[in-house]
Amino acid sequence: MTGLRAIVTGSASGLGAATAIGLARSGARLVINYASSKTEAEETADRCRSLNAEVVVVQGDVARDEDCRRIAAAAAPWGGLDALVNNAGITKHVEHAQMDQLSAEDFQRIFAVNTIGPFQMVRAARALLEAGARATERSSTVVNVSSVAGLSGVGSSLAYVASKGGLNSMTISLARALAPHIRVNAVCPGYIDTQWFEKGRGAEAANRVRDMVTQKVPLRVASSAADIAGLVCFLAGPASAHMTGELVRMDAGMHLAT
Secondary structure (H helix, E strand, C coil): CCCCEEEECCCCCHHHHHHHHHHHHCCCEEEEEECCCHHHHHHHHHHHHCCCCCEEEEECCCCCHHHHHHHHHCCHHHCCCCEEEECCCCCCCCCCCCHHHCCHHHHHHHHHHHHHHHHHHHHHHHHHHHHHHHHHCCCEEEEEECCCHHHHCCCCCHHHHHHHHHHHHHHHHHHHHHCCCEEEEEEEECCECCCHHHHHHCHHHHHHHHHHHHHHCCCCCCECHHHHHHHHHHHHCHHHCCCCCCEEEECCCHHHCC
């Protein structure tokens, strides 16, 4: 992947940071994006630079179209783009039966980031992705970071489940619409052992979730961000050149549990 030009949204921490670092290790040039976590984004950028990667850090909320255009524009000096990783995402932790705890505003904000945001990023980056494909004579790629929640209907909230289901459907539609110059695939992770649950539910609840997952999934592991990042990097690179329109589940076998 030496010289690969990539944008990774929401790459200050978690899976986004692990993906950026993985791409940097492979020789990519990167646009690192954050909405509010500037310190963490700069730390991720420093780790990428320590791997001799060229890095640009851009603040922006993918729910805002003007921010998406600014994020994409950061890659313009490279003359094109080879990969866009739509990783930015949010949720609100609400039990599905507690419908009164989930407002229309919650739905709108979660959809704005998780579903509309990736659409806006693809639209903003399309010309650069097509330019990248022409220059390299191979398709550029979009990787949407989705979730098994969008496949199984189980997740942190109804709004999150619906937003990821929408992202999965959009992945397939975009794969048809943007071929042959741009490939579009989605990664659907299960549980990832990051600060996501701790921030949403507190440390004690997060520990319970981790223990429950490791006891339930067939592989008896709690996947790390780096574990999932390997798949994201594969889909972002030329090794996956004949894949498009795929929803790739990576959940340590959670869907096999009875």
